[in-house]
Amino acid sequence: MKNRLNSFSIPVLFFLLLLSLTSIKAEQLDFPDTFAGKRAKEIVALMNGSFSQSVEEYIQNEYTPDFREAFPLAAHKQIFDTTHKMLGNLGLADITISTPTGIKFTLRSDAREAWLYISLDVEAESPHRIEVLGVRPGSRPTSSNNREEEKTSPAGNEEGYNPSQALKKPSEVDSEKLDRIISAKVDNNEFSGVVLVASEGGTIFQRAYGVASKRFNVPNNMDTKFNLGSINKSFTTVAILQLVEQGKLSLDDLIGKYLDIFPMEIAGKVTIRHLLNMRSGWGDFWSNSAYLERLPRLRTVSDYMEFIKDMPLDFEPGSNFQHSNTGFDVAGAIIEAVSGMDYFSYVKKNIYDRAGMADSDSYHMDGPVENLAAGYTNMNRNDPDGSGYQWDNSCLMPPRGTPAGGGYSTAEDLLKYDQALRGHRLLSESFTNFIFNRLKGSPGEAPSPSGMYQAVGGAPGINAFLAMDLVSGYTFIVLSNYDHPAAVNLAKEIIGVYVSR
Numbered sequence: 001m002k003n004r005l006n007s008f009s010i011p012v013l014f015f016l017l018l019l020s021l022t023s024i025k026a027e028q029l030d031f032p033d034t035f036a037g038k039r040a041k042e043i044v045a046l047m048n049g050s051f052s053q054s055v056e057e058y059i060q061n062e063y064t065p066d067f068r069e070a071f072p073l074a075a076h077k078q079i080f081d082t083t084h085k086m087l088g089n090l091g092l093a094d095i096t097i098s099t100p101t102g103i104k105f106t107l108r109s110d111a112r113e114a115w116l117y118i119s120l121d122v123e124a125e126s127p128h129r130i131e132v133l134g135v136r137p138g139s140r141p142t143s144s145n146n147r148e149e150e151k152t153s154p155a156g157n158e159e160g161y162n163p164s165q166a167l168k169k170p171s172e173v174d175s176e177k178l179d180r181i182i183s184a185k186v187d188n189n190e191f192s193g194v195v196l197v198a199s200e201g202g203t204i205f206q207r208a209y210g211v212a213s214k215r216f217n218v219p220n221n222m223d224t225k226f227n228l229g230s231i232n233k234s235f236t237t238v239a240i241l242q243l244v245e246q247g248k249l250s251l252d253d254l255i256g257k258y259l260d261i262f263p264m265e266i267a268g269k270v271t272i273r274h275l276l277n278m279r280s281g282w283g284d285f286w287s288n289s290a291y292l293e294r295l296p297r298l299r300t301v302s303d304y305m306e307f308i309k310d311m312p313l314d315f316e317p318g319s320n321f322q323h324s325n326t327g328f329d330v331a332g333a334i335i336e337a338v339s340g341m342d343y344f345s346y347v348k349k350n351i352y353d354r355a356g357m358a359d360s361d362s363y364h365m366d367g368p369v370e371n372l373a374a375g376y377t378n379m380n381r382n383d384p385d386g387s388g389y390q391w392d393n394s395c396l397m398p399p400r401g402t403p404a405g406g407g408y409s410t411a412e413d414l415l416k417y418d419q420a421l422r423g424h425r426l427l428s429e430s431f432t433n434f435i436f437n438r439l440k441g442s443p444g445e446a447p448s449p450s451g452m453y454q455a456v457g458g459a460p461g462i463n464a465f466l467a468m469d470l471v472s473g474y475t476f477i478v479l480s481n482y483d484h485p486a487a488v489n490l491a492k493e494i495i496g497v498y499v500s501r
Helices: 011-016 035-047 055-062 065-070 073-087 175-187 232-245 272-277 289-297 301-308 325-339 343-355 411-422 429-436 486-498
Strands: 090-099 102-109 115-122 130-137 193-199 202-209 211-213 226-229 407-409 452-459 462-469 474-480
Touching (some): 035 102, 035 130, 175 486, 193 486, 202 411, 226 462, 289 301, 325 343
Antiparallel strands (some): 102 115, 115 130
Protein backbone atom coordinates (compact mmCIF):
# COMPACT_ATOMS: atom_id res chain seq x y z
CA MET A 1 0.00 0.00 0.00
CA LYS A 2 1.42 3.36 -0.96
CA ASN A 3 1.50 5.41 2.15
CA ARG A 4 2.61 8.77 3.51
CA LEU A 5 3.76 10.10 6.88
CA ASN A 6 4.24 13.64 8.62
CA SER A 7 5.97 16.80 7.16
CA PHE A 8 8.53 15.64 4.65
CA SER A 9 11.89 17.36 4.64
CA ILE A 10 14.02 14.64 3.07
CA PRO A 11 13.84 13.53 -0.56
CA VAL A 12 13.12 9.84 -0.17
CA LEU A 13 9.83 10.30 1.66
CA PHE A 14 8.21 11.82 -1.41
CA PHE A 15 7.77 8.44 -3.09
CA LEU A 16 5.15 7.32 -0.61
CA LEU A 17 3.06 10.49 -0.72
CA LEU A 18 0.26 11.19 -3.14
CA LEU A 19 0.31 14.62 -4.59
CA SER A 20 -2.54 17.03 -4.11
CA LEU A 21 -4.36 17.50 -7.39
CA THR A 22 -6.27 20.66 -8.15
CA SER A 23 -6.41 23.32 -10.81
CA ILE A 24 -5.19 26.88 -11.14
CA LYS A 25 -3.92 29.15 -13.87
CA ALA A 26 -0.56 30.41 -12.73
CA GLU A 27 1.15 33.49 -14.12
CA GLN A 28 4.51 32.94 -15.76
CA LEU A 29 7.21 33.16 -13.09
CA ASP A 30 10.94 32.80 -13.13
CA PHE A 31 13.44 32.05 -10.42
CA PRO A 32 15.31 35.00 -8.91
CA ASP A 33 18.90 35.68 -9.87
CA THR A 34 20.25 34.54 -6.49
CA PHE A 35 22.51 31.67 -5.47
CA ALA A 36 19.49 29.68 -4.28
CA GLY A 37 17.38 30.71 -7.28
CA LYS A 38 19.98 29.43 -9.73
CA ARG A 39 20.21 26.10 -7.91
CA ALA A 40 16.42 25.83 -7.83
CA LYS A 41 16.31 26.31 -11.58
CA GLU A 42 18.85 23.54 -12.01
CA ILE A 43 16.86 21.17 -9.80
CA VAL A 44 13.73 21.72 -11.88
CA ALA A 45 15.73 21.11 -15.07
CA LEU A 46 17.01 17.85 -13.57
CA MET A 47 13.46 16.82 -12.67
CA ASN A 48 12.40 17.57 -16.24
CA GLY A 49 15.36 15.69 -17.71
CA SER A 50 16.66 18.79 -19.48
CA PHE A 51 19.86 19.55 -17.58
CA SER A 52 23.35 19.10 -19.02
CA GLN A 53 24.58 16.92 -16.15
CA SER A 54 23.15 13.56 -15.18
CA VAL A 55 21.42 13.26 -11.82
CA GLU A 56 24.33 11.26 -10.40
CA GLU A 57 26.89 13.82 -11.59
CA TYR A 58 24.87 16.68 -10.17
CA ILE A 59 24.48 15.03 -6.77
CA GLN A 60 28.21 14.29 -6.68
CA ASN A 61 29.31 17.76 -7.76
CA GLU A 62 26.65 20.16 -6.52
CA TYR A 63 25.54 18.73 -3.15
CA THR A 64 27.61 19.41 -0.04
CA PRO A 65 29.37 16.28 1.21
CA ASP A 66 27.29 16.28 4.41
CA PHE A 67 23.99 16.40 2.55
CA ARG A 68 25.13 13.97 -0.14
CA GLU A 69 26.19 11.41 2.44
CA ALA A 70 23.19 11.90 4.70
CA PHE A 71 21.15 9.58 2.47
CA PRO A 72 21.97 6.76 0.07
CA LEU A 73 22.55 7.75 -3.55
CA ALA A 74 19.50 5.67 -4.46
CA ALA A 75 17.36 7.78 -2.12
CA HIS A 76 18.65 11.05 -3.62
CA LYS A 77 18.07 9.79 -7.16
CA GLN A 78 14.64 8.41 -6.37
CA ILE A 79 13.14 11.85 -5.95
CA PHE A 80 14.08 12.78 -9.53
CA ASP A 81 13.09 9.46 -11.08
CA THR A 82 9.75 9.27 -9.30
CA THR A 83 8.85 12.90 -9.88
CA HIS A 84 9.35 12.60 -13.61
CA LYS A 85 7.45 9.31 -13.86
CA MET A 86 4.47 10.59 -11.90
CA LEU A 87 4.28 14.20 -13.03
CA GLY A 88 6.09 14.69 -16.31
CA ASN A 89 7.45 18.19 -16.84
CA LEU A 90 7.15 20.70 -14.01
CA GLY A 91 6.85 24.48 -14.11
CA LEU A 92 7.21 27.16 -11.49
CA ALA A 93 3.84 28.14 -9.98
CA ASP A 94 4.70 30.12 -6.88
CA ILE A 95 7.59 31.39 -4.75
CA THR A 96 6.75 31.86 -1.10
CA ILE A 97 10.17 32.71 0.34
CA SER A 98 13.34 33.89 -1.40
CA THR A 99 16.68 34.88 0.13
CA PRO A 100 20.18 34.77 -1.36
CA THR A 101 20.81 31.34 0.15
CA GLY A 102 17.31 29.89 0.55
CA ILE A 103 14.14 29.51 -1.45
CA LYS A 104 10.75 27.84 -1.03
CA PHE A 105 8.59 27.37 -4.08
CA THR A 106 5.74 25.38 -5.61
CA LEU A 107 5.90 23.51 -8.90
CA ARG A 108 2.98 22.45 -11.07
CA SER A 109 2.84 19.47 -13.41
CA ASP A 110 2.11 20.34 -17.03
CA ALA A 111 0.44 16.96 -17.49
CA ARG A 112 -1.63 16.49 -14.34
CA GLU A 113 -1.92 19.83 -12.57
CA ALA A 114 -0.30 18.28 -9.50
CA TRP A 115 1.53 20.44 -6.99
CA LEU A 116 5.00 19.90 -5.53
CA TYR A 117 6.46 22.03 -2.72
CA ILE A 118 10.25 22.40 -2.55
CA SER A 119 12.52 23.95 0.05
CA LEU A 120 16.16 24.49 -0.87
CA ASP A 121 19.16 25.96 0.99
CA VAL A 122 22.65 26.54 -0.40
CA GLU A 123 26.04 27.41 1.03
CA ALA A 124 26.67 31.10 1.68
CA GLU A 125 30.17 30.81 0.22
CA SER A 126 31.21 29.79 -3.27
CA PRO A 127 30.53 27.35 -4.92
CA HIS A 128 27.10 27.61 -3.22
CA ARG A 129 26.41 23.87 -3.19
CA ILE A 130 23.07 22.53 -2.02
CA GLU A 131 22.90 21.94 1.74
CA VAL A 132 19.21 20.98 2.00
CA LEU A 133 16.66 19.86 -0.55
CA GLY A 134 13.21 19.15 0.90
CA VAL A 135 10.38 17.87 -1.29
CA ARG A 136 6.82 17.21 -0.22
CA PRO A 137 3.32 17.22 -1.73
CA GLY A 138 2.05 20.70 -2.45
CA SER A 139 -1.32 22.35 -2.65
CA ARG A 140 -2.86 25.18 -4.60
CA PRO A 141 -0.88 28.41 -4.08
CA THR A 142 -2.80 31.18 -2.38
CA SER A 143 -1.63 33.53 -5.11
CA SER A 144 0.10 33.22 -8.44
CA ASN A 145 2.99 35.45 -7.41
CA ASN A 146 3.54 35.47 -3.69
CA ARG A 147 7.15 36.41 -3.01
CA GLU A 148 8.42 37.14 0.47
CA GLU A 149 11.88 38.67 0.67
CA GLU A 150 13.70 37.93 3.91
CA LYS A 151 17.19 38.73 5.15
CA THR A 152 17.58 35.42 6.94
CA SER A 153 17.48 31.82 5.83
CA PRO A 154 13.94 30.42 5.65
CA ALA A 155 12.80 28.63 8.74
CA GLY A 156 9.54 27.57 10.28
CA ASN A 157 7.39 24.75 11.54
CA GLU A 158 6.18 22.84 8.49
CA GLU A 159 3.44 21.20 10.51
CA GLY A 160 2.00 24.56 11.54
CA TYR A 161 2.23 23.67 15.23
CA ASN A 162 4.63 24.90 17.85
CA PRO A 163 4.53 22.78 21.02
CA SER A 164 5.36 25.83 23.09
CA GLN A 165 2.14 27.53 22.06
CA ALA A 166 -0.81 27.14 24.42
CA LEU A 167 -3.97 25.52 23.12
CA LYS A 168 -7.35 27.07 23.70
CA LYS A 169 -9.86 25.54 26.06
CA PRO A 170 -12.80 23.74 24.39
CA SER A 171 -15.17 26.45 25.59
CA GLU A 172 -13.10 29.07 23.78
CA VAL A 173 -13.55 27.47 20.36
CA ASP A 174 -16.50 28.32 18.14
CA SER A 175 -17.70 24.98 16.71
CA GLU A 176 -19.68 26.71 14.00
CA LYS A 177 -16.57 28.57 12.90
CA LEU A 178 -14.79 25.25 12.69
CA ASP A 179 -17.66 23.82 10.66
CA ARG A 180 -17.50 26.77 8.25
CA ILE A 181 -13.78 26.16 7.67
CA ILE A 182 -14.40 22.51 6.87
CA SER A 183 -17.52 23.17 4.79
CA ALA A 184 -15.60 25.63 2.61
CA LYS A 185 -13.19 22.86 1.66
CA VAL A 186 -16.09 20.51 1.00
CA ASP A 187 -17.77 23.10 -1.22
CA ASN A 188 -14.53 23.42 -3.20
CA ASN A 189 -14.34 19.62 -3.47
CA GLU A 190 -11.09 19.60 -1.50
CA PHE A 191 -12.31 17.35 1.31
CA SER A 192 -14.58 14.40 1.91
CA GLY A 193 -14.47 12.54 5.20
CA VAL A 194 -14.87 12.94 8.95
CA VAL A 195 -13.39 15.17 11.63
CA LEU A 196 -13.19 14.46 15.36
CA VAL A 197 -11.63 16.63 18.05
CA ALA A 198 -11.43 15.40 21.65
CA SER A 199 -10.16 16.81 24.93
CA GLU A 200 -8.97 14.39 27.62
CA GLY A 201 -10.75 11.62 25.71
CA GLY A 202 -14.10 13.40 25.55
CA THR A 203 -15.37 14.33 22.10
CA ILE A 204 -15.93 18.07 21.69
CA PHE A 205 -16.43 18.21 17.91
CA GLN A 206 -17.36 15.52 15.41
CA ARG A 207 -18.96 15.83 12.00
CA ALA A 208 -19.02 13.97 8.70
CA TYR A 209 -18.80 15.54 5.26
CA GLY A 210 -19.00 14.36 1.67
CA VAL A 211 -19.85 10.91 0.42
CA ALA A 212 -18.60 7.40 1.08
CA SER A 213 -19.89 6.15 -2.28
CA LYS A 214 -20.45 8.39 -5.26
CA ARG A 215 -21.84 5.48 -7.23
CA PHE A 216 -24.64 4.88 -4.75
CA ASN A 217 -24.78 8.39 -3.27
CA VAL A 218 -24.06 7.19 0.27
CA PRO A 219 -22.97 9.98 2.62
CA ASN A 220 -20.06 9.72 5.02
CA ASN A 221 -21.12 9.26 8.64
CA MET A 222 -19.21 9.23 11.90
CA ASP A 223 -19.26 5.42 11.84
CA THR A 224 -17.93 5.22 8.26
CA LYS A 225 -14.73 3.21 8.00
CA PHE A 226 -11.73 4.72 6.20
CA ASN A 227 -8.48 3.25 4.96
CA LEU A 228 -5.67 4.40 7.27
CA GLY A 229 -2.63 3.99 5.06
CA SER A 230 0.59 4.21 7.08
CA ILE A 231 -1.10 4.76 10.42
CA ASN A 232 -1.00 0.97 10.60
CA LYS A 233 2.75 1.26 11.19
CA SER A 234 1.87 2.53 14.66
CA PHE A 235 -0.04 -0.69 15.37
CA THR A 236 2.89 -2.78 14.14
CA THR A 237 5.26 -0.83 16.39
CA VAL A 238 3.00 -1.40 19.40
CA ALA A 239 2.84 -5.13 18.61
CA ILE A 240 6.63 -5.42 18.46
CA LEU A 241 7.04 -3.53 21.75
CA GLN A 242 4.44 -5.75 23.43
CA LEU A 243 6.61 -8.73 22.56
CA VAL A 244 9.68 -6.90 23.86
CA GLU A 245 7.89 -6.21 27.15
CA GLN A 246 7.04 -9.88 27.41
CA GLY A 247 10.70 -10.79 27.01
CA LYS A 248 10.08 -12.66 23.76
CA LEU A 249 12.45 -10.53 21.69
CA SER A 250 14.80 -7.57 21.92
CA LEU A 251 14.91 -4.50 19.71
CA ASP A 252 18.58 -5.20 19.03
CA ASP A 253 18.03 -8.81 17.99
CA LEU A 254 19.09 -9.61 14.44
CA ILE A 255 16.23 -10.54 12.13
CA GLY A 256 18.03 -13.78 11.28
CA LYS A 257 17.27 -14.98 14.81
CA TYR A 258 13.60 -15.28 13.87
CA LEU A 259 13.53 -15.51 10.07
CA ASP A 260 15.71 -17.96 8.15
CA ILE A 261 14.82 -16.73 4.65
CA PHE A 262 17.41 -13.96 4.26
CA PRO A 263 21.06 -14.22 3.17
CA MET A 264 23.63 -13.78 5.94
CA GLU A 265 24.70 -10.32 4.77
CA ILE A 266 21.16 -9.20 5.67
CA ALA A 267 20.13 -11.64 8.40
CA GLY A 268 23.36 -11.02 10.31
CA LYS A 269 23.25 -7.20 10.13
CA VAL A 270 19.66 -5.91 10.21
CA THR A 271 18.08 -5.60 13.65
CA ILE A 272 14.46 -5.16 14.68
CA ARG A 273 15.29 -1.62 15.78
CA HIS A 274 16.55 -0.91 12.25
CA LEU A 275 13.19 -2.03 10.87
CA LEU A 276 11.17 0.30 13.10
CA ASN A 277 13.55 3.24 12.64
CA MET A 278 13.68 2.76 8.85
CA ARG A 279 17.44 2.30 8.97
CA SER A 280 17.56 -1.28 7.74
CA GLY A 281 18.97 -0.47 4.31
CA TRP A 282 15.77 -1.47 2.54
CA GLY A 283 13.70 1.10 0.72
CA ASP A 284 10.30 0.42 -0.80
CA PHE A 285 9.24 -2.16 -3.34
CA TRP A 286 6.72 -0.30 -5.53
CA SER A 287 8.85 -0.63 -8.68
CA ASN A 288 10.23 -4.08 -7.81
CA SER A 289 9.42 -6.41 -10.70
CA ALA A 290 8.77 -9.39 -8.40
CA TYR A 291 6.29 -7.30 -6.40
CA LEU A 292 4.48 -6.11 -9.53
CA GLU A 293 4.28 -9.65 -10.87
CA ARG A 294 2.81 -11.01 -7.62
CA LEU A 295 0.61 -8.00 -6.80
CA PRO A 296 -2.78 -9.54 -7.69
CA ARG A 297 -2.02 -12.56 -5.47
CA LEU A 298 -0.60 -10.88 -2.36
CA ARG A 299 -2.77 -11.85 0.61
CA THR A 300 -0.50 -12.74 3.53
CA VAL A 301 2.70 -11.49 5.14
CA SER A 302 4.39 -14.66 3.85
CA ASP A 303 3.41 -13.70 0.31
CA TYR A 304 5.42 -10.50 0.70
CA MET A 305 8.40 -12.35 2.16
CA GLU A 306 8.60 -14.43 -1.03
CA PHE A 307 10.09 -11.46 -2.90
CA ILE A 308 11.41 -9.30 -0.06
CA LYS A 309 13.88 -12.06 0.85
CA ASP A 310 15.66 -11.44 -2.46
CA MET A 311 15.76 -7.65 -2.21
CA PRO A 312 19.27 -6.25 -1.67
CA LEU A 313 20.02 -3.47 0.80
CA ASP A 314 20.70 0.05 -0.46
CA PHE A 315 23.15 0.84 2.35
CA GLU A 316 24.79 -0.63 5.43
CA PRO A 317 22.15 -1.15 8.16
CA GLY A 318 22.12 1.69 10.68
CA SER A 319 24.25 4.03 8.58
CA ASN A 320 21.40 5.93 6.92
CA PHE A 321 17.66 6.54 6.92
CA GLN A 322 15.35 5.58 4.08
CA HIS A 323 11.57 5.34 4.12
CA SER A 324 10.76 1.66 4.16
CA ASN A 325 7.45 -0.14 3.98
CA THR A 326 9.61 -3.18 3.34
CA GLY A 327 11.03 -3.04 6.85
CA PHE A 328 7.62 -2.91 8.50
CA ASP A 329 6.43 -5.91 6.51
CA VAL A 330 9.47 -7.82 7.74
CA ALA A 331 8.57 -6.68 11.27
CA GLY A 332 5.14 -8.22 10.68
CA ALA A 333 6.76 -11.50 9.73
CA ILE A 334 8.75 -11.43 12.99
CA ILE A 335 5.54 -10.84 14.97
CA GLU A 336 4.11 -13.97 13.36
CA ALA A 337 7.25 -16.01 14.07
CA VAL A 338 7.48 -14.97 17.73
CA SER A 339 3.79 -14.98 18.64
CA GLY A 340 2.81 -18.07 16.66
CA MET A 341 -0.20 -16.10 15.35
CA ASP A 342 -1.12 -14.66 11.99
CA TYR A 343 -0.15 -10.95 12.03
CA PHE A 344 -3.69 -9.73 11.46
CA SER A 345 -5.08 -11.96 14.18
CA TYR A 346 -2.39 -10.83 16.61
CA VAL A 347 -3.16 -7.13 16.05
CA LYS A 348 -6.88 -7.72 16.36
CA LYS A 349 -6.57 -9.62 19.64
CA ASN A 350 -3.81 -7.59 21.29
CA ILE A 351 -4.55 -4.07 20.04
CA TYR A 352 -8.00 -3.64 18.54
CA ASP A 353 -9.83 -5.82 21.05
CA ARG A 354 -7.93 -4.48 24.06
CA ALA A 355 -8.64 -0.91 22.99
CA GLY A 356 -12.29 -1.65 22.19
CA MET A 357 -11.83 -0.93 18.47
CA ALA A 358 -14.69 -3.02 17.10
CA ASP A 359 -14.70 -1.28 13.70
CA SER A 360 -11.03 -1.70 12.82
CA ASP A 361 -9.25 -4.39 10.85
CA SER A 362 -7.10 -4.95 7.78
CA TYR A 363 -8.50 -4.05 4.38
CA HIS A 364 -9.30 -7.17 2.33
CA MET A 365 -10.46 -6.91 -1.26
CA ASP A 366 -11.81 -10.45 -1.28
CA GLY A 367 -14.44 -9.89 1.40
CA PRO A 368 -17.05 -7.16 1.83
CA VAL A 369 -16.41 -4.64 4.58
CA GLU A 370 -19.63 -3.07 5.75
CA ASN A 371 -19.72 0.72 5.73
CA LEU A 372 -16.23 1.17 4.22
CA ALA A 373 -15.77 4.39 2.26
CA ALA A 374 -14.66 4.06 -1.35
CA GLY A 375 -11.53 6.04 -2.13
CA TYR A 376 -11.59 8.68 -4.86
CA THR A 377 -8.43 9.78 -6.60
CA ASN A 378 -7.20 12.18 -9.24
CA MET A 379 -4.27 9.86 -9.99
CA ASN A 380 -5.81 8.02 -12.91
CA ARG A 381 -4.08 7.69 -16.26
CA ASN A 382 -7.41 8.10 -18.05
CA ASP A 383 -7.95 11.50 -16.45
CA PRO A 384 -5.68 14.04 -18.18
CA ASP A 385 -6.93 16.93 -16.05
CA GLY A 386 -6.44 15.15 -12.73
CA SER A 387 -9.20 16.92 -10.86
CA GLY A 388 -12.66 16.34 -9.46
CA TYR A 389 -12.05 13.14 -7.47
CA GLN A 390 -14.23 11.08 -9.78
CA TRP A 391 -12.08 7.97 -10.05
CA ASP A 392 -12.51 5.01 -7.71
CA ASN A 393 -9.15 3.85 -6.32
CA SER A 394 -9.96 0.13 -6.06
CA CYS A 395 -7.96 -0.79 -9.17
CA LEU A 396 -4.86 0.82 -7.64
CA MET A 397 -4.96 -1.01 -4.29
CA PRO A 398 -3.19 -4.23 -3.31
CA PRO A 399 -5.60 -7.06 -2.46
CA ARG A 400 -4.97 -6.68 1.26
CA GLY A 401 -3.37 -4.37 3.79
CA THR A 402 -0.02 -5.23 5.34
CA PRO A 403 1.93 -4.48 8.55
CA ALA A 404 3.11 -1.32 6.78
CA GLY A 405 -0.34 0.04 5.98
CA GLY A 406 -3.78 -0.53 4.57
CA GLY A 407 -5.99 -1.22 7.54
CA TYR A 408 -9.26 0.58 8.12
CA SER A 409 -10.86 2.24 11.11
CA THR A 410 -13.32 4.91 12.19
CA ALA A 411 -12.63 8.22 13.87
CA GLU A 412 -14.19 6.92 17.09
CA ASP A 413 -12.00 3.81 17.02
CA LEU A 414 -8.87 5.91 16.55
CA LEU A 415 -9.89 7.93 19.60
CA LYS A 416 -10.16 4.65 21.50
CA TYR A 417 -6.64 3.78 20.31
CA ASP A 418 -5.44 7.19 21.46
CA GLN A 419 -6.95 6.64 24.91
CA ALA A 420 -5.68 3.07 25.17
CA LEU A 421 -2.15 4.29 24.51
CA ARG A 422 -2.38 7.22 26.89
CA GLY A 423 -3.99 5.01 29.52
CA HIS A 424 -1.19 2.41 29.20
CA ARG A 425 -3.64 -0.36 28.35
CA LEU A 426 -1.54 -1.50 25.38
CA LEU A 427 1.94 -0.90 26.80
CA SER A 428 3.45 0.16 30.10
CA GLU A 429 4.09 3.85 30.71
CA SER A 430 7.79 3.61 29.85
CA PHE A 431 7.16 1.79 26.59
CA THR A 432 4.33 4.18 25.71
CA ASN A 433 6.68 7.13 26.28
CA PHE A 434 9.21 5.33 24.08
CA ILE A 435 6.70 5.41 21.21
CA PHE A 436 5.72 9.03 21.82
CA ASN A 437 9.44 9.93 21.75
CA ARG A 438 9.77 8.30 18.33
CA LEU A 439 11.76 5.30 19.63
CA LYS A 440 14.70 7.42 20.71
CA GLY A 441 16.92 5.96 23.40
CA SER A 442 15.56 2.93 25.21
CA PRO A 443 12.15 2.21 26.75
CA GLY A 444 13.45 2.41 30.30
CA GLU A 445 15.06 5.78 29.70
CA ALA A 446 12.35 7.50 27.66
CA PRO A 447 11.65 11.00 29.02
CA SER A 448 8.16 12.33 29.56
CA PRO A 449 6.90 13.20 26.08
CA SER A 450 5.74 16.67 25.08
CA GLY A 451 4.48 18.40 21.97
CA MET A 452 2.35 16.74 19.31
CA TYR A 453 2.61 13.07 18.36
CA GLN A 454 1.36 12.60 14.81
CA ALA A 455 0.69 9.68 12.48
CA VAL A 456 -0.29 10.15 8.85
CA GLY A 457 -1.23 7.80 6.04
CA GLY A 458 -1.81 8.46 2.37
CA ALA A 459 -2.25 6.70 -0.96
CA PRO A 460 -4.57 7.13 -3.97
CA GLY A 461 -7.96 8.04 -2.49
CA ILE A 462 -6.63 7.73 1.08
CA ASN A 463 -5.51 10.31 3.62
CA ALA A 464 -5.64 9.81 7.38
CA PHE A 465 -4.36 12.03 10.16
CA LEU A 466 -4.08 11.35 13.90
CA ALA A 467 -2.47 13.83 16.29
CA MET A 468 -2.21 13.60 20.08
CA ASP A 469 -1.24 16.71 22.00
CA LEU A 470 0.73 15.19 24.85
CA VAL A 471 0.50 18.24 27.10
CA SER A 472 -3.05 19.55 26.76
CA GLY A 473 -4.79 16.22 26.16
CA TYR A 474 -6.29 17.24 22.82
CA THR A 475 -6.75 14.65 20.06
CA PHE A 476 -7.24 15.61 16.40
CA ILE A 477 -8.50 13.02 13.92
CA VAL A 478 -9.22 13.70 10.24
CA LEU A 479 -10.02 10.84 7.86
CA SER A 480 -10.61 11.34 4.14
CA ASN A 481 -11.38 9.23 1.10
CA TYR A 482 -9.58 11.77 -1.12
CA ASP A 483 -5.90 11.96 -2.06
CA HIS A 484 -3.21 13.33 0.22
CA PRO A 485 -3.09 16.07 1.44
CA ALA A 486 -6.86 16.50 1.83
CA ALA A 487 -6.89 15.39 5.47
CA VAL A 488 -3.47 16.80 6.36
CA ASN A 489 -4.18 20.30 5.04
CA LEU A 490 -7.50 20.43 6.85
CA ALA A 491 -5.97 19.10 10.06
CA LYS A 492 -3.41 21.91 10.07
CA GLU A 493 -6.21 24.47 9.86
CA ILE A 494 -8.19 22.76 12.60
CA ILE A 495 -5.18 22.65 14.92
CA GLY A 496 -4.65 26.32 14.14
CA VAL A 497 -8.13 27.10 15.47
CA TYR A 498 -7.18 25.59 18.83
CA VAL A 499 -3.74 27.14 19.05
CA SER A 500 -3.67 30.43 20.96
CA ARG A 501 -2.29 33.08 18.63
